[in-house]
Amino acid sequence: MTSSRLSLAADARDSILSHAREGAAGDPPAEVCGVLAGDSDARTVTAAHPVSNVAAEPRVAYELDPEETVSILEAIESAGDDAVGFYHSHPESDPVPSATDRERASWPGYVYLICSPDGRMTAHEWTGDEFRELSVAVE
Known part of the structure; x- marks a missing residue:
């Protein structure tokens, strides 16, 4: 993946925003998460697959349920698509990578x-050392 743009x-x-709003409406609010599917070479996301957040502190963190994630990754591959990445929400803070x-x-x-x-979103590629911001184009 070399493009600095994500096509969504x-x-x-x-789907992502609906999921985020569900999590934010909880008491207490919780981060939600999932897997992004599409074409990794073109950096295009065609579908978002929600996954349960099993983090100990879901208000401020997310952890993809391992079994659900494996199942979704297998389904994405079986459909001929790629796992492009992951999504999660920040129900009470800006949509930028936290510590x-x-x-x-x-x-x-x-x-x-x-x-x-509120609908704001950012995308970043993890380089292994840092997040590199990507522009997001909704199509």
């Missing part, structure tokens, strides 16, 4: 999309 299908964006996000990022070359319930 409108349906995928809507926790930086500490836990572990998939170099993959996209990490962060959104807030």
